[in-house]
Amino acid sequence: CCFDLDFLTDDLFPEVAPILANTKTLLEDLFKPSKKYCVEHEESPIPSDVVAECIRRGRELARAAARRGNELVGNGVSLEDASPAMLHFFSASLPSEVRKASDTSHEILSATKLLQMKMSTGSRTPNTFTSFLEHQGLRLKDAAYCKSVKVCCSSSNKYRTIDGTCNNEEHPEWGRRGAPFTRIATPRYADGLRLKDAAYCKSVKVCCSGSNKYRTIDGTCNNEEHPEWGRRGAPFTRIATPRYTDGIYAMPVATSGRQLPNPRVLSTRLFSDQPIGSRVLSNMNMQWGQFITHDLVFQVMEVTDKGGIQCCLGDGADVLPSEWLNDKCIPISVPEDDQFYRCHGVKCLNFVRSVTTPRDDCSLGHAEQMNTVTSYLDGSPIYGSDKKLASKLRSRSGGRLRQESRKDCLRGFLPSVSDKFAVCDLRNSSDPCYLAGDTRINQTPTLAMLHTLLLREHNRVADTLSDLNPLWSDEKLYQEARRIVIAEIQHITYQEWLPVNFGEQYLRYYRISPSTLYTRDYSADVNPGVINSFGAAAFRFLHTVISDNIMTCPSGYNAAYLHRLSDHYFNPSLLESTPDSFDDVVRGIIAQNEGESDPYCSGEITNLLFKSHNRWGMDLIAMDIQRGRDHGIASYNDYREICGLQRARCFQDLANEIPQDRINALQYLYECVDDIDLFVGGAMERDVHGSILGHTLQCIVAEQFYRTRVGDRYFYDNGEMPHSFTNGLYSP
Numbered sequence: 001c002c003f004d005l006d007f008l009t010d011d012l013f014p015e016v017a018p019i020l021a022n023t024k025t026l027l028e029d030l031f032k033p034s035k036k037y038c039v040e041h042e043e044s045p046i047p048s049d050v051v052a053e054c055i056r057r058g059r060e061l062a063r064a065a066a067r068r069g070n071e072l073v074g075n076g077v078s079l080e081d082a083s084p085a086m087l088h089f090f091s092a093s094l095p096s097e098v099r100k101a102s103d104t105s106h107e108i109l110s111a112t113k114l115l116q117m118k119m120s121t122g123s124r125t126p127n128t129f130t131s132f133l134e135h136q137g138l139r140l141k142d143a144a145y146c147k148s149v150k151v152c153c154s155s156s157n158k159y160r161t162i163d164g165t166c167n168n169e170e171h172p173e174w175g176r177r178g179a180p181f182t183r184i185a186t187p188r189y190a191d192g193l194r195l196k197d198a199a200y201c202k203s204v205k206v207c208c209s210g211s212n213k214y215r216t217i218d219g220t221c222n223n224e225e226h227p228e229w230g231r232r233g234a235p236f237t238r239i240a241t242p243r244y245t246d247g248i249y250a251m252p253v254a255t256s257g258r259q260l261p262n263p264r265v266l267s268t269r270l271f272s273d274q275p276i277g278s279r280v281l282s283n284m285n286m287q288w289g290q291f292i293t294h295d296l297v298f299q300v301m302e303v304t305d306k307g308g309i310q311c312c313l314g315d316g317a318d319v320l321p322s323e324w325l326n327d328k329c330i331p332i333s334v335p336e337d338d339q340f341y342r343c344h345g346v347k348c349l350n351f352v353r354s355v356t357t358p359r360d361d362c363s364l365g366h367a368e369q370m371n372t373v374t375s376y377l378d379g380s381p382i383y384g385s386d387k388k389l390a391s392k393l394r395s396r397s398g399g400r401l402r403q404e405s406r407k408d409c410l411r412g413f414l415p416s417v418s419d420k421f422a423v424c425d426l427r428n429s430s431d432p433c434y435l436a437g438d439t440r441i442n443q444t445p446t447l448a449m450l451h452t453l454l455l456r457e458h459n460r461v462a463d464t465l466s467d468l469n470p471l472w473s474d475e476k477l478y479q480e481a482r483r484i485v486i487a488e489i490q491h492i493t494y495q496e497w498l499p500v501n502f503g504e505q506y507l508r509y510y511r512i513s514p515s516t517l518y519t520r521d522y523s524a525d526v527n528p529g530v531i532n533s534f535g536a537a538a539f540r541f542l543h544t545v546i547s548d549n550i551m552t553c554p555s556g557y558n559a560a561y562l563h564r565l566s567d568h569y570f571n572p573s574l575l576e577s578t579p580d581s582f583d584d585v586v587r588g589i590i591a592q593n594e595g596e597s598d599p600y601c602s603g604e605i606t607n608l609l610f611k612s613h614n615r616w617g618m619d620l621i622a623m624d625i626q627r628g629r630d631h632g633i634a635s636y637n638d639y640r641e642i643c644g645l646q647r648a649r650c651f652q653d654l655a656n657e658i659p660q661d662r663i664n665a666l667q668y669l670y671e672c673v674d675d676i677d678l679f680v681g682g683a684m685e686r687d688v689h690g691s692i693l694g695h696t697l698q699c700i701v702a703e704q705f706y707r708t709r710v711g712d713r714y715f716y717d718n719g720e721m722p723h724s725f726t727n728g729l730y731s732p
C-alpha cells in the first residue's frame with residue numbers, strides 16, 4: 001500500500017494551475033520526483049508528511065503564480081488609469097495585511113487542491129473529499145485542543161511574571177508554565193491538517209484590554225468569548241455549502257458539466273432597462289442602503305504588487321490570450337449580438353476574483369472571501385476600519401474629524417486624498433476627490449454627499465459635547481461623538497430604513513423589530529460576521545433601485561435638474577460647483593423617487609458603469625452574477641430549501657414564488673432548475689407583502705440584520721451594560 005508523490009506530475013498541473021501550465025519552465029522545479037510515503041489503508045487519516053509535502057508544494061505553486069502576475073504587469077499587461085476596469089478596483093493597492101492573508105490563503109488552497117488530487121486517487125471522489133476534510137478539521141477543532149493561546153500583558157513589565165508569560169513581547173506565550181514542549185523534528189502523528197507553522201499561517205489571536213467602554217476601530221473585542229468575530233479582515237461566514245466545481249475554488253459549472261449561462265446574457269435578458277420609479281421611496285432610501293452596505297461589507301479584488309489586474313485586451317475586443325492571462329481573471333465575455341456592446345466592438349468585460357483569506361484556524365479547505373471592513377454597523381465608512389486610517393481622519397482637537405472649509409460655504413467638506421488622479425476620474429486638478437473611512441467614497445456624488453453629512457454630524461456632536469464638558473480630552477470627545485453617531489446610524493437603519501423596505505410584519509417575524517425601550521437582546525453566541533450570500537448576492541438586489549439620474553433642486557424647490565449618473569462616477573465635483581451645489585444635491589435626492597425594486601435596471605449601471613471618458617462601461621448586474629459564482633454561492637434552489645421553501649424539482653415548481661413569464665425566461669436560459677444563480681432566482685421572485693424583496697432574498701437579508709444587531713455587544717439600545725447609554729442623555 002505504498003504510493004508516491006509522483007502524482008504531482010506534469011499532467012496534473014493544468015488542474016491545479018491551468019494558467020501556469022502554459023509557462024512550464026516555472027513549474028519544472030516544483031514537481032521533481034519525491035520520496036515515497038506509506039499509508040496503511042485508504043480510510044486512515046492523512047499522513048502528516050503527505051500534508052506537509054502538499055503544503056510545501058502548494059506554497060511554491062501559489063508563489064509562482066504571484067510572481068507570474070507581477071511579471072505580466074512588468075511586461076505591460078496592465079490597466080489604463082481611470083478606465084472603467086481600473087476604477088472598479090477603487091484603489092490600485094491593498095493594505096499589506098490584506099495582501100499577506102490573500103497570499104497565504106492561495107498557498108492553502110493550492111495545498112488543499114494537491115491533497116484532493118492525492119486522496120481522489122483512491123475511493124474518494126473530489127466531492128466527498130471536502131466533507132472528509134471537514135470531518136478531519138472538526139476532529140481537530142474540538143475541545144481545548146485547538147483554542148489558540150491568548151496572553152495579555154500589561155505595559156509595566158520591569159519584573160518577570162510568575163508564570164513566565166510576557167517575557168518575549170512578540171510571543172508572550174513562549175516559555176510560560178503549561179507551554180507545550182517544542183519539537184525539532186516533525187512528529188509522527190497522522191493529524192497534521194492544520195498549518196501549525198507559526199510563521200506560515202497564524203491562527204488569529206486577539207488581545208483585548210480591560211477597559212472596553214468604546215468599540216475598537218477594527219471590530220475586535222466586541223464579543224468577549226470570540227474577540228475576532230466581526231473584525232476587519234474576517235472571512236465571510238457561510239450558511240450553505242459552497243458551490244465550487246472542485247469543492248475548493250474552481251468556478252462553478254452547470255449540473256450537466258457545461259458552462260453556466262453567460263452573466264451578460266442573463267443581465268440583458270432578465271434585467272432590461274425600463275425606467276419605472278418607486279411610488280413611495282425617495283432616492284435617499286437607495287443612498288442610505290448603499291451607505292450601510294459599505295458599513296457592513298467590502299470584498300476587494302485581487303491585485304498584483306503593481307496594481308490592478310488586466311483580463312481583456314485594452315479596448316475590450318477580446319479576452320487576453322492565455323499566456324498573458326493572470327490566474328485570478330474571470331472576465332465576462334460578451335456575445336456577438338449584444339445590443340449595446342456590439343456597437344463598440346466590446347467582447348470582454350474585465351473581472352477579477354475576490355481576495356480570499358485563511359480560515360481563523362488556518363485549516364485546509366474551500367475558499368473563503370475576506371471582508372475588509374468591520375462587519376458591525378459601526379460607522380466604519382466614516383471612521384475607518386483600521387487604526388492607521390482612523391487616526392489620519394482625525395483632527396486631534398476637540399474630538400473632531402478633519403474637514404476642509406470652502407470659500408462662501410458655511411459647513412465643511414471631507415478632506416482630500418493625496419493621490420487624486422489615481423482614485424478619481426477628474427477633469428481638472430481643482431476637482432474634489434475625497435478621503436473617508438472607505439475607499440468607495442467617490443463612486444457617486446450622492447454617496448459622497450451622505451458621507452459629508454455624517455462627517456458634519458460627528459463634528460456637530462463633538463462641538464456640543466465639548467461645550468457641555470469643557471474638561472473632556474480630544475480622545476473622550478471623539479469616542480463619545482463617535483458612539484452617538486453610530487447610535488444614530490443604527491437607529492435610522494433599524495427604526496426607519498428596515499421597516500420601510502422590508503415590512504414591519506416581517507421584522508417582527510424575524511425578531512428584528514425596532515423598539516423604543518432598552519433591550520436585552522445581545523447574545524454572545526451570535527456571530528455578527530457578514531454572510532457571504534448577503535454581500536455577494538441578496539443585498540445586491542437593491543442595485544435594481546438605482547435611478548438613471550441624480551437630481552438637484554435649488555432652494556425653494558422651484559426647479560429640478562437631472563444629471564446622468566454615468567457622467568459623474570468617481571467625480572464628486574457636482575457637490576462643489578457653486579456654494580449652493582451641496583444643498584441642491586441634498587434637496588434633489590430627497591425630492592426624487594428611487595427606481596422600483598423589480599428586475600429592471602438602468603442602462604447607466606448595466607452598460608455604462610464607471611464609463612469615465614469612454615463610450616462604454618461595465619455591467620453591474622453581470623458582475624453581481626459573476627461575483628456570486630466567484631464566491632461559490634450555493635444555488636437558488638439550495639437557498640429555497642434553507643429558507644423554508646420546497647426544493648424545486650422542475651421549473652414549474654417555482655410557480656408559487658415566480659411569475660410564469662419569468663419562469664419561462666429562466667427555463668430558456670438555464671439548462672436545469674438546480675443551476676439557477678441565487679441572485680437571479682431571488683430577483684425573479686414576487687415581493688412578499690410589505691417588502692421590496694421576495695421570500696428567499698428577504699430571508700437572507702433578515703438573517704443578516706438579526707446577526708448584525710443581536711451579535712453586537714455595543715448595539716445602541718442594549719441596556720444594563722457598562723457601556724449602555726444612560727437614560728435621557730439629551731433631556732433638558
Ligand code: HEM
Nearest residue numbers: 286289290293297298299444535539540542543546623627
Ligand atoms: C449608484 C449606486 C451604486 C453603484 C454605482 C454600485 C456599484 C457597486 C459595485 C461596482 C460593486 C462591486 C461589484 C463587484 O465587484 O462585485 C458593488 C457591490 C455591492 N453593492 Fe452596490 N452600487 C450602488 C448602490 C448599491 C445599493 C443601493 C446597494 C444596497 C442597498 C448596494 C449593495 C451592494 C452590495 C451588497 C455589494 C457587495 C459589496 C461587497 O461585497 O464588497 N449597492 N456595488
Ligand SMILES: [Ca+2]
Nearest residue numbers: 295374376380
Ligand atoms: Ca462596519
